[in-house]
Amino acid sequence: MSTPRHPEDGAGDPDVDRAFREIVAGLRGPAQPRPQPYVNPPLSSHHGAGTPEGMATDHRSYEPPEEDDHFVPPEPPPLPAGDLHFWGIVVGLVLGPLLVVLSAGVPVxxxxxxxxxxxLALAGFVLLVLRQPPRRGPDDGSHGARV
Known part of the structure; x- marks a missing residue:
């Protein structure tokens, strides 16, 4: 009685092993050499010598370059104190839903x-829609977004 052989024992069928080697050789192709493992080049004793300014020799020593110019947004305009249309929108869109939620949660x-x-919420929405300009942007026919 023969015992089954385990593939890791190294004692497999020679025909199967030969066929496997042919398949692997066909995948690599005849002109492709065996890939060599990557070896890190040795670091010189002069850490960073010969590298351009700002280039790091090690991923742990990376520092992003300093930016001279950076965007500073302008100050937003102040809230319109005398614009009742604006304050009607704010009161309607904030106080209206708040009253609906409170009346649903507080039985008093x-x-x-x-x-x-x-x-109030409907009035705030209507005021918001009425505040929109009748035409948007220049009449260049593009109908695109302005950035």
């Missing part, structure tokens, strides 16, 4: 506060 507030909250 009746359904009238829910209606007031919905009406």
């Amino acid at each position: 507030l009746g359904p009238a506060w829910t209606v007031v909250g919905v009406l």
Whole structure:
């Protein structure tokens, strides 16, 4: 009675081993040499000698180059103090949904506060839509976004 051979024992079928070697050789192709493992070049005693300014010789010593010019955004304009249209939008879009949520969570507030909250939210939305300019951008026919 013969015992089955384990593939790691090294005692396989010679025909199968030969066929496997032919398949592997065909994958590499006849003109391709065997790949050599990559070996790191030795570091010189002059760490960084011969490298351009700002180039690191080791990934642990990398420092990003200093930027002379960087973008500083301009100060935003102040909120319009006398613009009632703006403040109506803010009150409607903030206080309206807040009243709806509070009237749903606090049983003391009746359904009238829910209606007031919905009406405030709708009024804020309508004011927001009315505030949009009738035409957007220059009339160049591109209809694209302005960046």
